[in-house]
Amino acid sequence: MNILVIGPGAIGSLWAVKLQQDGHRVSVIARQTKSPYQVQFGEQPCSFRNHQIEDIRNADLILITVKAWQISSALSPLIHLIHPDTMLVLMHNGMGSLTSIGTLLQTHPVILATTTHGAFKPSPSRLIHTGQGETFIGAANEKGCQCQFLTDVLHHALPEVYWHHQIEHALWRKLAVNCVINPLTALHQCANGDLATPEFQGIISALITEITAVMIAENIPVSLEELTDHIHQVITATAKNHSSMHQDVFHQRKTEIDFITGHLIRTAGRHGIPVPENEALYQQIKALEKQWES
Ligand SMILES: NC(=O)c1ccc[n+]([C@@H]2O[C@H](COP(=O)([O-])OP(=O)(O)OC[C@H]3O[C@@H](n4cnc5c(N)ncnc54)[C@H](OP(=O)(O)O)[C@@H]3O)[C@@H](O)[C@H]2O)c1
Incomplete structure (x- = not known):
């Protein structure tokens, strides 16, 4: 071809x-x-x-x-x-x-x-x-x-x-993983595996709860338990990796946050679902990007 x-x-x-x-x-x-x-x-x-x-x-x-x-x-x-x-x-x-x-x-x-x-x-x-x-x-x-x-x-x-x-099902699963791993590893400048430590469990659980609600509203077949297991499996399997957003923030490059957490927030808004924890991470990444632009 x-x-x-x-x-x-x-x-x-x-x-x-x-x-x-x-x-x-x-x-x-x-x-x-x-x-x-x-x-x-x-x-x-x-x-x-x-x-x-x-x-x-x-x-x-x-x-x-x-x-x-x-x-x-x-x-x-x-x-x-x-x-x-x-x-x-x-x-x-x-x-x-x-x-x-x-x-x-x-x-x-x-x-x-x-x-x-x-x-x-x-x-x-x-x-x-x-x-x-x-x-x-x-x-x-x-x-x-x-x-x-x-x-x-x-x-x-x-x-x-x-x-x-139904490719959107696969895309949403990847989006869910990225919504958790990317902004957290970018803001804390840590490897994916560091998210397995106790200090991150509260925020990870809150993020996944919000993401699951949005995915269910979008008719994506998912449960809180299954998505939680999946995301923790990815954290373990990619423990030594540095996420793309971690690298973008490290090099002060524009990130893909608008198409990751940003997409989740826009979809949540259409369904009237509050996603304050994801919104907070989004704002922190955008604040960093603004800092570099100025
Ligand atoms: N790398 C991975 O392991 C991986 C794995 C899964 C998914 N992804 C996803 O795949 C996508 C690409 O990631 P990546 O790591 O390959 O990023 P990347 O290395 O930055 O690749 C993007 C490329 O596009 C080029 N580009 C940008 N604007 C262009 C234009 N107008 N015309 C021609 N080329 C242009 C960039 O050129 P410059 O170098 O000049 O900017 C760069 O070479 C991202 O969404 C990423 O999240 C990556």
């Missing part, structure tokens, strides 16, 4: 490399450079065509791996070049980004993806696959429903990949 990756950061480069190694013609739209995009993966130097208009026009599949808040600015200059049959896969943390691609939703097959693979770029030209994970994909619109075959394509390149008939 002709595959274009928009935003070959850590996770985008991992998919670009794996799909190229699997025999696909992969090119990229990278921000910094118009020359070929090169990245070292282990012993393997990988090179991709970059910023070629014909690659945008001829793409069968476009993988959009920028951060949630970068989607609109990354796609807007390219929209007029993308063929209506080109499949668009949005792979990022958080929810609510579809509003920024409203027009494409009416014309193109759109697929949402969530992954637990870990990828890290210690330098602009080096890529490390830090953790094996799994990826769920599912349709965001009617045309997207016809793209189930993509599961095999992606799975062959970087397993495990599953098709989810």
Whole structure:
């Protein structure tokens, strides 16, 4: 297939490399450079065509791996070049980004993806696959429903990949985990595993109670007990990891809070559900971001 990756950061480069190694013609739209995009993966130097208009026009599949808040600015200059049959896969943390691609939703097959693979770029030209994970994909619109075959394509390149008939269920589960782990580890500048200590149990339990109420109002199949177990399992399984928001705050970069806790708060508001504990974390992260901006 002709595959274009928009935003070959850590996770985008991992998919670009794996799909190229699997025999696909992969090119990229990278921000910094118009020359070929090169990245070292282990012993393997990988090179991709970059910023070629014909690659945008001829793409069968476009993988959009920028951060949630970068989607609109990354796609807007390219929209007029993308063929209506080109499949668009949005792979990022958080929810609510579809509003920024409203027009494409009416014309193109759109697929949402969530992954637990870990990828890290210690330098602009080096890529490390830090953790094996799994990826769920599912349709965001009617045309997207016809793209189930993509599961095999992606799975062959970087397993495990599953098709989810109600992808929003998988996205909400990931959102719930992120709403707890990301802001807490960012504000306390700690590893995920530190959230298992007694001092965090009160706040974690209060956050999960609020999140569960919102998910139930959204008709997501979940219970307080099951979600609590799931989130604690993730904390244990990723104990040594530093969350993306922890890293963003450390480097004083804009975070994805508006698409994580922000999405929860907006949804809670629509249902009239109070979420004061999540709101407090949201405000603290926004205050930090404002501080850096000024
Ligand atoms: N890394 C992981 O292990 C992982 C795992 C699961 C989910 N995720 C999620 O995946 C998403 C991407 O994460 P990431 O870690 O890969 O972040 P990242 O390394 O910052 O990758 C984003 C890339 O998009 C590029 N970009 C931004 N705007 C662009 C534009 N207008 N045109 C072209 N490229 C543009 C960035 O370029 P610059 O470098 O110039 O900013 C960067 O290379 C996030 O939502 C993250 O939460 C990541």
